[in-house]
Amino acid sequence: MADIILQGKIIITGKIRAETALHIGGSKTGIDIGGVDNTVIKDHEGKPYIPGSSLKGKMRTLLEKAEGLATPDNLVWQKKGEISLHICNNDECVVCNIFGRNNAKMTKVNGSELEVTNTTPTRLVVRDGKLIESSIPEDIKDNLDLEWTEVKFENSIDRITSAANPRQQERVPRGAEFELGMVYNIYTEQDKARFRKVLKAIQLLEDDYLGGSGSRGYGKISFNDIKIFWNTNSDYETGNTDVSKKTPKEVGSLRDISTKIEDNAKLNALFATT
Numbered sequence: 001m002a003d004i005i006l007q008g009k010i011i012i013t014g015k016i017r018a019e020t021a022l023h024i025g026g027s028k029t030g031i032d033i034g035g036v037d038n039t040v041i042k043d044h045e046g047k048p049y050i051p052g053s054s055l056k057g058k059m060r061t062l063l064e065k066a067e068g069l070a071t072p073d074n075l076v077w078q079k080k081g082e083i084s085l086h087i088c089n090n091d092e093c094v095v096c097n098i099f100g101r102n103n104a105k106m107t108k109v110n111g112s113e114l115e116v117t118n119t120t121p122t123r124l125v126v127r128d129g130k131l132i133e134s135s136i137p138e139d140i141k142d143n144l145d146l147e148w149t150e151v152k153f154e155n156s157i158d159r160i161t162s163a164a165n166p167r168q169q170e171r172v173p174r175g176a177e178f179e180l181g182m183v184y185n186i187y188t189e190q191d192k193a194r195f196r197k198v199l200k201a202i203q204l205l206e207d208d209y210l211g212g213s214g215s216r217g218y219g220k221i222s223f224n225d226i227k228i229f230w231n232t233n234s235d236y237e238t239g240n241t242d243v244s245k246k247t248p249k250e251v252g253s254l255r256d257i258s259t260k261i262e263d264n265a266k267l268n269a270l271f272a273t274t
Contacts, residue, residue: 006185006233008230008235011228012228013227014223015132015180016178019174021150021174022176023213024210026039046147049130050178052126058205063095069093072109077108080107087101089114098124098201101120103119123194126182131177132179136173151169152168154168196258196267203254203255206221206223226251226252226254229246229248
């Protein structure tokens with residue numbers, strides 16, 4: 001494992017917009033009789049939000065596939081027969097360095113055993129996305145079934161018996177926006193180049209879906225008003241870390257920023273101290 005010495009943190013801010021209705025499932029605890037069958041996850045104020053774990057998990061899954069790592073030889077079971085992810089011992093592995101790995105003995109999907117011996121910390125931190133209330137204006141709220149969400153009635157048909165199974169899906173309405181907050185820690189020089197893969201994972205998510213029922217039209221999201229800041233290790237000694245008082249290193253769409261930093265000189269400029 002390479003020496004872990006913090007050089008600084010990339011801070012990503014922006015907005016996540018639901019381009020189609022969004023369903024990220026919540027707890028059914030306490031649902032009244034006659035209530036919605038499939039609820040969305042909500043915070044302590046009863047407002048829908050996007051869990052950081054949902055964003056990060058989908059980004060990891062998509063990046064594993066894009067990097068050719070979603071194969072039985074490269075995946076280990078987290079919950080046998082149900083949940084698998086990529087973990088390996090390769091010091092240069094993009095996925096393991098961005099998302100971290102711990103020393104452990106694991107079973108691969110192909111049935112062989114893997115002993116991970118080179119722990120590396122997670123570089124990427126993904127915050128929960130709080131609802132931006134103003135993104136659901138009053139004229140839209142007046143037409144919602146619940147205070148912040150809509151309810152869609154669906155029917156699934158048993159292909160053998162033709163029996164109907166009606167259900168109610170709670171959804172965040174199209175157009176709702178959430179706060180975006182991510183932190184990417186830079187420990188080594190290689191981590192700077194790996195930041196390109198973080199942006200790649202976010203773009204892959206934009207062209208996929210988040211939450212449930214994505215193949216039926218739910219969960220298309222976009223990332224907007226992107227701003228990227230750079231806080232050095234020294235900034236944390238001087239207290240110069242408030243990004244609201246700093247000029248962003250980059251502003252724009254994910255695609256524009258990704259294209260720009262393909263140039264090594266422009267990537268290095270992102271980490272300049274002035």
